[in-house]
Amino acid sequence: MAFAVEALASSPAFFTAVLSYARGMVAMYKESPRLASIFASQQRWLMAQSGLALHHDRTPGDPSSGLYTGRFVDYVVANEIASRNTAASFVQEMVAYRFARYAAVQPNKRNRPLEPTETALDYVWKWLGAHLAILDALDGRLRIATLSDEPGRFGRLQAEIAHALVGNDRVRRPGPTFDLFTWVNSGGVVMDDLFSRIATFDPQAERLSIGPVSPGDLSERFMISKTHLKRIFDKAAQLGSLEWERSPARGKVWLSQAFAREYWDYQAEKFALIDRAFETVFQATADRVTPVLYERAPAFT
Incomplete structure (x- = not known):
């Protein structure tokens, strides 16, 4: 059985593991910033997943199936991910x-x-592996090993995940502060970086300290303009989601419990969705056990 969203959303062990996952995402960005930037905003992430799904959904011998610019644009518009012009420009950029x-x-x-290309597929393999590693660490199952034994199922698994992501409103709109970050290019990885700085997670704390944060450093590392970053931080502060020790934007930073809950709930929904997709694709070969959360999940590195 796949994990239930409620089980993950109520497990401090899961959220602690997610903080390690966030550090892994930041590291992946550092390795391939241009490619990782595709996944660093909600819109571009959904378009990338959608394009791959159309490619993996192709039927041999059916020339009308697969990934074409027109089909991609139609899919993106039909699912309210982006405009026709934005979708068409995205294809041109990827090429x-x-x-x-x-x-x-x-x-x-x-x-x-x-x-x-092989470069893009390799990145998605790593992205999926990061998620499966967390799930394996939580219940002791062998999802990564199962996929490694049957790599031919990767395409079907990716497509299953992508269509579920596109159709899940709680993944696409988790909350006001989350949306504030993820609808700006590179905003998603900036948010991951903020949460990756949490050293010790206390689910009862009203706010979580992440230490000093330099907007200039974030701007340079994640290729986001200082103007956009300042606008995000100002709005997050107005929402009460982010608090600076000193003004303007200096010293230690605290994240609110409400912001942490948005991030937690989003990750719970996404990980549960990925686990359900894995169960669907590998139901004949995966271990048929009821997932039980370990009290303390090993960290993903």
């Missing part, structure tokens, strides 16, 4: 940065199927 390419075999002159 320009060599994260996607036109397939060598073209079914006809009018339709030009696209496919992800």
Whole structure:
């Protein structure tokens, strides 16, 4: 059985593991900032997942299936992820940065199927592996080993996850402060960085200390303009989600319990969704056990 959202959303062990996961996401960004930036905002993350899902949903012998610019744009617009122009520009950007390419075999002159490059697929493997590692650490199952034994199921698993993400309103709109960060390019990884700084998690604390934060350093590391970053922090402070020791934006920073709960609930929904997708794809081979949260989950590194 897959984890229930409620079990993850009420487990301090899960949230502690998620803080380690956040550190892993920041490290992945450092390794490949250009590629990781695709996943660093909600809109671009959903478009990337959607494009991969259309590619993995293709039916051999059916030239109308698969990833085409037109099909991608239609899917993105139908699911209210972005406008037609934004979706079309995203495809062009992915090709320009060599994260996607036109397939060598073209079914006809009018339709030009696209496919992800090895670089893009490798990143998504790592992204998925980070999530499966947390789930394995929580209940002792062997999801990563199962996927490694049957890598041919990766495409179906990714597509299952992507369509579920797109259709889940609690993943797409977790709360006002979360939305504030994730709808700005690189805002998602900035938020991960803030939570990755929590050394000890106390679920009862009204606010969580993350130590000194330098907006200038964040701006440089995550390729986000100082103006955008200042606007995000100012609005987060107005919402009571983020508090600076000194003004303007200097010294130690505290995150509110409400902000932590938004982040926690989002991660719980996402991890439960990924676990359900894994259960669906690997139901014949995965261990059929009821997941039980360990009191203290090993950290993901």
